[in-house]
Amino acid sequence: MEDAKAAEQHTLVIGMSTSPGRGLLPALRTRLATLCPSARPVLRQVGWADPSAGLADGSSDVAFVWLPLPDGDRYRYEVVAREPRLVALPHDHASAARAAADPDGAVDFADLLDEPFLALPPEAGPLRDHWLALDARGGRAPRIGGVVASAEETHEAVANGQGVVLLAAGNAPIVVRDEVIAVPVRGISPSRLAVAAREDDDRPAVLAYLAAAKIGAR
CATH class of the missing domain: 3.40.190.10 (Periplasmic binding protein-like II)
Known part of the structure; x- marks a missing residue:
């Protein structure tokens, strides 16, 4: 004892x-x-x-x-x-093509404002806001394509076209696989x-x- x-x-x-x-x-x-x-x-x-x-x-x-x-x-x-924040999206997404044509291989956050975003549960409070980059939206409310509570849910939701999602560069390996890719985003702060x-x-x-x-x- x-x-x-x-x-x-x-x-x-x-x-x-x-x-x-x-x-x-x-x-x-x-x-x-x-x-x-x-x-x-x-x-x-x-x-x-x-x-x-x-x-x-x-x-x-x-x-x-x-x-x-x-x-x-x-x-x-x-x-x-x-770490910089990346955006995870399907490999055939229009922003993936923009990133491929960009000298830095990146997209501007302004070009993502109309996209549906995956969000943390509401209980996450300011952290939910951070991963939606509310401070870079100029007061525009985000479109929420779905709420995710795990890395696996995030991967599946992106792969199914429910929305795109911001993630830290070091966390990309837990979401990026199969037909989901991640590209750098200009215009938002690091994680x-x-x-x-x-x-x-x-x-x-x-x-x-x-x-x-x-x-x-x-």
């Missing part, structure tokens, strides 16, 4: 909505072992409706999250990746992936994981 309690005390639950990839998990695990050897990291998958990946309700101790976070002042974070924790959580393992993220921040 005492051994079980001790193990629970040292367990660090790491929330994520999809695998962060980019070599982040093994790199942070190695750094954590040096900074806080007693910590036992455990991964936890959280649905896309919770942009805090379990931080908000306390089911995760730290989490990989996309910024901006709802109630951002509740959290501290370290940005671990800054930011962060490791976050609750602002008032000062446990050594939590602070060590944030420190490990800061060491490798890019």
